[in-house]
Amino acid sequence: MKKSLGVGTFALPSPVWVVGTYDAAGKPNLMTAAWGGICNSRPPSIYVSLRKATYSHGNIMARRAYTVSIPSEKYVREADWIGIATGRELDKFATAKLTSVKGSAVDAPYVDEFPVVLECRVKEVFELGLHTQFVGEIMDVKADENVLNAKGAIDIEKVKPIIFTASSGTYHGVGKKLQDAFTTREMKKG
C-alpha cells in the first residue's frame, strides 16, 4: 500500500543544467535549471522551464537562443550558487570564475569549464503557469575530448553530471553502470 504525498514536483532524477544567455547589453548571464529534459528526437529538441521573474527569461525572449552547459560534480557549489544569485545585480561568470564562450551555432554563451554543452534555438514558447517552457532545437552539441569514450560518444562516468532531487533538496553524483540499454529482448519465464 503506497502512501499519498499529495501534489508536488516529486519526480526523480532531475538534471542540474546551467542555462547561458546574453542580456540586452551583451552581458553573458547564467542560471541553473532542474526543470529540463529532451522532448523530441526529430528535430532533436530540449527544453528548460523558467519563471518569468528570472533575468534569463527576458534574455531568451529577446534573443530566442540559449545554451545548456552541463556541470561536472566538482562544480556543484558553482551550480548551486548560480541558481540562487541574480544576473541583474552581478556578472555571474566573473564572480564564479567561469569562462564565457560565445556559441558557434546560436547567439548565446556557454561555460567553457563544463564538459558538455548544447546550443539551442528557441522553437516554441509554452506558458504553463508559473513557468514558461522554452523548447529549443539543438543546433550543436559540444564536449571536451576527455569525456568521450572509445567510440567518440559522451561517457556519463567521465562527465559526472549532477542529479537534483526536489523532494529532499539534495544533489547526488552518478553511480555504477547497471547495463546497456535496449538489450533485454525477453523476460524470463518464471
Add this chain to the structure above:
Amino acid sequence: MKKSLGVGTFALPSPVWVVGTYDAAGKPNLMTAAWGGICNSRPPSIYVSLRKATYSHGNIMARRAYTVSIPSEKYVREADWIGIATGRELDKFATAKLTSVKGSAVDAPYVDEFPVVLECRVKEVFELGLHTQFVGEIMDVKADENVLNAKGAIDIEKVKPIIFTASSGTYHGVGKKLQDAFTTREMKKG
C-alpha cells in the same frame, strides 16, 4: 577547445520512467520513456514525450490520463524490456510479472512494485515533430513508506532510480550525495 559532435539528443542525465495507461478495452499497458521531466511548479506539472507510433500514445489521447512509475535499479531489466516490447501484442504487466493498480486520482494504472508513482491528468498536447509532448498536471504522488526519509520526503538513495544516457546507450545508478541544494550563498573570493 571543445569538440563539436553535431546534432543529437545528447543531454544527460535522462530519467527512466514507466508510463501507465489503459487501452480502449481497459487492458493496462506500460512503456518506458526517457524523454520526460518536470516542466512547471504551479500547477505542478510533468511531461512525457512519446512517438505517435506507440500504443500508449493512442491510449493517452483517448483517456487524457497517464501515470509515471519510477523503477528502482533492481528493475532495470523490466524497464528496458518494457521499452522494447509493444502492448499491442501482449500484456506487459503479466509478462514482466508486475502488478497493475488503478490510480486513485486519474484513469490510468501504475506499477505497484515501483517505489514512486505520479498520477497525471493531461493538460496540454504539443506536437513537436517525431514526438508528442504530453504535459500532465500532477494530481497525486504516491510512494512506498520505506523510501521516505525522517521528514517524510522521498529519499533518492532509497528509491535508487535509473539514469539513462542517450549518447552511449547505458543505464546507471545514483551515486553519493554531493551537498544540500540552495545552500551556497556566496562564492569565495579568489
